[in-house]
Amino acid sequence: MLLQALAFYVFAAVTVASGAMVVVSRNPVYSVLFLILAFFNAAALFLLIGAEFIAMILVIVYVGAVAVLFLFVVMMLDINLVELREGFLKYLPVGAMIGVVLLAEILLGLGVLGTGSATIAALNKQGAQVLAVDNTRAIGRVLYTQYFYLFQVAGIVLLVAMIGAIVLTLRTRPGVRRQKVGDQINRTKEQAMTVVKVPTRGGV
Amino acid sequence: MSADLIQFFTTNWLGQAIVILAQCLAVTVPLLVSVAYMTYVDRKVWASIQLRRGPNVVGPFGLLQPFADGLKLVLKETIIPSSANAVLFVIAPMITFMTALVAWAVVPFDDGWVIADINVGILYLFAISSLGVYGIIIAGWASNSKYAFLGALRSAAQMVSYEVSIGFVLITVLLCVGSLNLSDVVIAQSGWFWNWLFLPLLPMFVIFFVSALAETNRTPFDLPMSEAELVAGFHTEYSAMTFGLFFLGEYANMILLSAMGAVLFLGGWMSPIPHAPFTYVPGVVWFALKIAFLLFVFSWTKGTLPRYRYDQLMRLGWKVFLPVSLGWVVLTAAVLQFGGWVPKS
Numbered sequence: 203m204l205l206q207a208l209a210f211y212v213f214a215a216v217t218v219a220s221g222a223m224v225v226v227s228r229n230p231v232y233s234v235l236f237l238i239l240a241f242f243n244a245a246a247l248f249l250l251i252g253a254e255f256i257a258m259i260l261v262i263v264y265v266g267a268v269a270v271l272f273l274f275v276v277m278m279l280d281i282n283l284v285e286l287r288e289g290f291l292k293y294l295p296v297g298a299m300i301g302v303v304l305l306a307e308i309l310l311g312l313g314v315l316g317t318g319s320a321t322i323a324a325l326n327k328q329g330a331q332v333l334a335v336d337n338t339r340a341i342g343r344v345l346y347t348q349y350f351y352l353f354q355v356a357g358i359v360l361l362v363a364m365i366g367a368i369v370l371t372l373r374t375r376p377g378v379r380r381q382k383v384g385d386q387i388n389r390t391k392e393q394a395m396t397v398v399k400v401p402t403r404g405g406v
Numbered sequence: 407m408s409a410d411l412i413q414f415f416t417t418n419w420l421g422q423a424i425v426i427l428a429q430c431l432a433v434t435v436p437l438l439v440s441v442a443y444m445t446y447v448d449r450k451v452w453a454s455i456q457l458r459r460g461p462n463v464v465g466p467f468g469l470l471q472p473f474a475d476g477l478k479l480v481l482k483e484t485i486i487p488s489s490a491n492a493v494l495f496v497i498a499p500m501i502t503f504m505t506a507l508v509a510w511a512v513v514p515f516d517d518g519w520v521i522a523d524i525n526v527g528i529l530y531l532f533a534i535s536s537l538g539v540y541g542i543i544i545a546g547w548a549s550n551s552k553y554a555f556l557g558a559l560r561s562a563a564q565m566v567s568y569e570v571s572i573g574f575v576l577i578t579v580l581l582c583v584g585s586l587n588l589s590d591v592v593i594a595q596s597g598w599f600w601n602w603l604f605l606p607l608l609p610m611f612v613i614f615f616v617s618a619l620a621e622t623n624r625t626p627f628d629l630p631m632s633e634a635e636l637v638a639g640f641h642t643e644y645s646a647m648t649f650g651l652f653f654l655g656e657y658a659n660m661i662l663l664s665a666m667g668a669v670l671f672l673g674g675w676m677s678p679i680p681h682a683p684f685t686y687v688p689g690v691v692w693f694a695l696k697i698a699f700l701l702f703v704f705s706w707t708k709g710t711l712p713r714y715r716y717d718q719l720m721r722l723g724w725k726v727f728l729p730v731s732l733g734w735v736v737l738t739a740a741v742l743q744f745g746g747w748v749p750k751s
Contacts, residue, residue, distance in 0.1 A: 205419055231547060235494075238540070258529035266536030270543065270566055274559065277547045336525045338586055381717070 210250055217243040225297075230276045238269045255338045429521045433510050441657045442472035448657075448705045455709035479650035487549065487643050494548035499644065499651035502541030506658035509534040513665050514589045516675045516689035527588035528576050531666060535572075535621065538659060539565045542640050545652070549643040557639025560629055560716065567723035568620035568627075574731035575614045578607055578738045579670045584749025592674030594749070599678035604671035610734055611671045613727050615703070618663040620723065622656060625708040627719055664700035665693075672696045 216239065223236040241264045248257035335343075345353055400406055415421040446461060446468070453460030461468035486492050512527040514520040524530060539562050546558020580586055582603060583594040595602045604611045620627040629639070641652050668674060673696075675689030714722070742748050 235544075254524060254526045255529070258526045258533050261533040262529065262536060266533060266539075266569070267566065270539055270562060273540075273543055273547075274562065277543070277555070278559075338526060381721075383721075 206250060210247070213243045213246040213250070216240075217247065230279065231273070234269060234272045234276050237272070238265055241265045241269065253337060255341055426521070430511075433515075433521060434507060437507070437510060437658065437661065438654075440661060441654055442476065444657045444661060444701060445475070445653075446472050447701070448708070451702065451705035452709045455706070476650070479647050479653075482646035484646040484648055485643075487551070489550045490643065491548040491550065494544050495643075496648065498541050498545035498548055499648045499655070500541075501544065502538060502655035503651045503658065505534055505537045505541065506655045506662055509662050510665075512588055513662075513669065514592060514674060515693055517589070517593075519675075519690065520589060523587065523589055526586045528580055528586045528591070528670075531588075532569075532573060532576055535659075535662070535666075536569050538621075538655075541652070541655065545644070546640040549640075551643050553638075554640050554642040557642065561623055561639055564623070564627060564629065564719060564723075565621055567720060568617040568727070571613055571723065571727040571731045572617045572621065574728075574735050575610045575617070576670070577735050578610050578731075579603060581735070581738050581742060582607065582749070588669055588674075592669055592676060595673040596676055597680055599673065602671060602673040602676075607671065607734075607738070610731065611667070613731055614667060614671065615700070617723075617727065618660075618667065619704070619707060620719070622659045622663060622704075624660065624704060626711040626714045628708075628713060629716055629719065660701065660704055661697060664697045664704070667700050668693060668696035672700075 220236040220239040220243065224233045224240065227233050227236060241260060245257040245260045245265075248254070248260065398406055415425050449471075450460040450468075452458075461471035464470045464474045486495055509531055511522045512520065512524060512530050514523075542565070543558050543562045546555045546562075549555070579591065583591045585591065585594070619625070623629075641649055644652060675693045677684040677687060677689070677692050
């Protein structure tokens with residue numbers, strides 16, 4: 203129990219610290235790397251409360267895919283540190299406001315302000331029922347039954363976003379010669395070459 | 407006394423820590439030795455393919471060659487380019503090497519021989535193998551060199567692309583098994599060797615293996631490494647042991663993906679024939695043999711196939727493997743559902 207508490211404080215402290223570093227550090231590449239560290243420690247926190255499936259998905263989706271693409275983009279930026287510092291005060295109020303809103307939402311959700319505690323209690327009750335099976339199965343059972351339509355809608359939203367991104371970046375370039383693998387494989391010796399008998403000193 | 411000792415190792419936190427440390431060493435040390443000898447075997451296999459002798463000078467049959475190479479790498483000077491980001495430059499090879507090692511925590515070597523028998527073993531393996539990209543991409547950026555950076559982008563894009571199809575392969579396996587626990591995956595394949603999943607899922611096994619080649623940056627997908635035309639990609643600036651760690655990490659990753667292939671498709675520690683003389687052989691030996699077979703195929707492809715062009719590589723990943731594996735997931739699900747073979751959960 204002591205070890206678990208210790209682990210919790212270590213992971214929590216690193217999460218918060220690296221979250222702060224994401225905002226504070228001057229170099230955007232460091233920011234993304236700290237973000238990855240924050241993801242990792244958040245995953246470890248999920249593991250500590252026994253939510254192993256969510257922990258692994260967090261690592262696979264955010265660390266394994268999303269953050270890689272972030273890093274891709276950020277690394278290719280032509281970083282000018284002085285310019286980056288300039289906007290700081292301008293964006294501070296907006297950022298602070300978003301932070302406050304998020305904090306308020308979390309507090310409301312936790313029932314600190316008197317509301318929302320009922321939902322948490324209900325969730326806990328539900329949780330106790332499904333904890334008899336391991337948590338991948340538990341999530342699967344609710345996700346594909348109770349929340350099936352919402353799950354499908356989420357999928358469609360993602361699909362639309364994906365198609366949107368493709369449409370925005372699609373451009374037809376004239377004069378591009380594409381490799382057609384089928385054609386290449388179907389080509390026969392007769393189509394591809396001719397054997398010419400060249401008479402001596404005659405030329406072709 | 408012995409009862410006291412047992413109690414110390416099972417209940418006391420210090421005792422448990424010692425046990426865990428010992429287990430880690432018991433996995434890591436043989437793994438590192440096999441990484442060293444994998445380089446030797448690799449070179450011997452290529453040599454045989456090219457009708458050469460391969461390393462045969464250091465020690466009997468050249469058996470000490472890996473250690474000579476290792477010693478050489480340790481003794482050389484580690485050069486950190488003056489314009490490089492020194493911290494990230496040094497961390498990158500460590501990340502590559504570490505991710506290749508920590509994944510072994512969930513690999514079952516025999517019935518019950520596993521450090522962490524977690525319920526989401528497959529997901530853990532997938533998560534860890536998707537982290538290997540970071541070592542490469544950080545190395546490329548921290549080198550502050552255009553060759554290294556372009557090489558890093560190239561190989562990161564490649565690894566991310568082929569991870570997608572590996573993900574779908576894992577999904578078909580877990581559909582057939584009904585569990586994410588790797589020991590359960592192996593137990594579901596018990597019996598004769600035609601119970602192993604490679605037979606019903608043969609196309610997925612092929613996709614898995616080819617994606618594994620791409621994941622580990624091996625021929626025919628070794629664009630990140632292509633020394634001759636693309637200046638060795640992301641590790642252009644690396645020397646001595648920093649390069650050595652990349653090299654060892656690559657081989658450790660190869661062994662890891664072979665182990666994954668053995669667990670998921672070739673029945674892990676199960677013997678191919680569940681009868682007397684074969685079942686006397688310990689499971690860990692069967693497991694090692696299966697890994698060795700897959701590793702041989704790795705070397706074999708490297709010895710025989712030419713290199714893909716980059717656009718061909720991307721085409722294969724996104725336009726061939728992704729649709730095929732996605733379709734196969736749907737097909738498997740349908741066959742299991744309508745054939746009444748859904749594993750009980």
